[in-house]
Amino acid sequence: MHIKRMAATIVVCAGLAVAGQGTATAWSNGVNRVETAAEDSHAQVGLGPGWVLLSYKANGPMIGYLFADGFKFADGSVKRGSDHMDIRDVGRGGAGHVGDISRWPWGYAGGEVDGCAYAYGTTKFAAVRPGFSSDRCANGPQVKGSSHSDGTIDRLRWWHSEKVFCRESTVDQLCSPYGVWSANKGGAMKEATTAAACPGYGNISAAAAYGTAPAKPKHLLATVPAGETIDVRYETKDRQWVMAKWRGHELAGGTRWAFMPRSCVTARP
Secondary structure (H helix, E strand, O other), X not given: OHHHHHHHHHHXXXXXHHHHHHOOOOOOOEEEEXXXXXXXXXXXXXXXOOEEEEEOOOOOOEEEEEEOXXXXXXXXXXXXXXXXXXXXXXXXXXXXXXXXXXXXXXXXXXXXXXXXXXXXXXXXXXXXXOOOOOOOOOOOOOEOOOEOOOOOEOOOOXXXXXXXXXXXXXXXXXXXXXXXXXXXXXXOOEEEEEOOOEEEEEEOOHHHHOOOOOOOOEEEEEEEOOOOEEEXXXXXXXXXXXXXXXXXXXXXXXXXXXXXXXXXXXXXX
């Protein structure tokens, strides 16, 4: 009996070892990795095969991406090793949130983001281990959400208010007086034109997106030709980058949003 139990235990442990190397497991609180396109090819707003979009709030504008092993960028380079996120908890989204995403995991996002964020759902994550990779972001988002046109307030906390983005609209037309361009903050996204061939990167680091730290542009998602229309969601505080999408086009791997240098973009009147 003892020998049989021991043999069974060895078989189970071997199976777990194989599963941990080759198959994705469900997400959980703790350290999670991004699933590869081969593990999950599902795509919708904010997530796709091998990538997950991150924001400062649930269903918010992009501040960076996490990528999975094997993701192919616009310059032909391939991601080696999957990015990780410390999922400390989830915010449960209500009305107005995108698609069927109802759980918004938050915590420390690694990779080239290296900061606190919400992720677009739990679907693309696979548990790696309990515990956390960093003490950062442990206290959770603290900023109260903003008002909507109907008078309601976001009930989920934010990592930052939108004051972290450029609001100097009298100095730069691409800066929203509210920090972001959106339907309930002064109108729709701001139109602009690429004045030259314009690279679009997936990440510049959370510190640069959230403030004035030097940008670290990584993960080329597209090079937008001159004369193309882009829709700007926000401009960084230092006015060096816009976060925008190339109208009518997908970028690498089905992504849509990217950071583009302000110097290669011209605001439309």
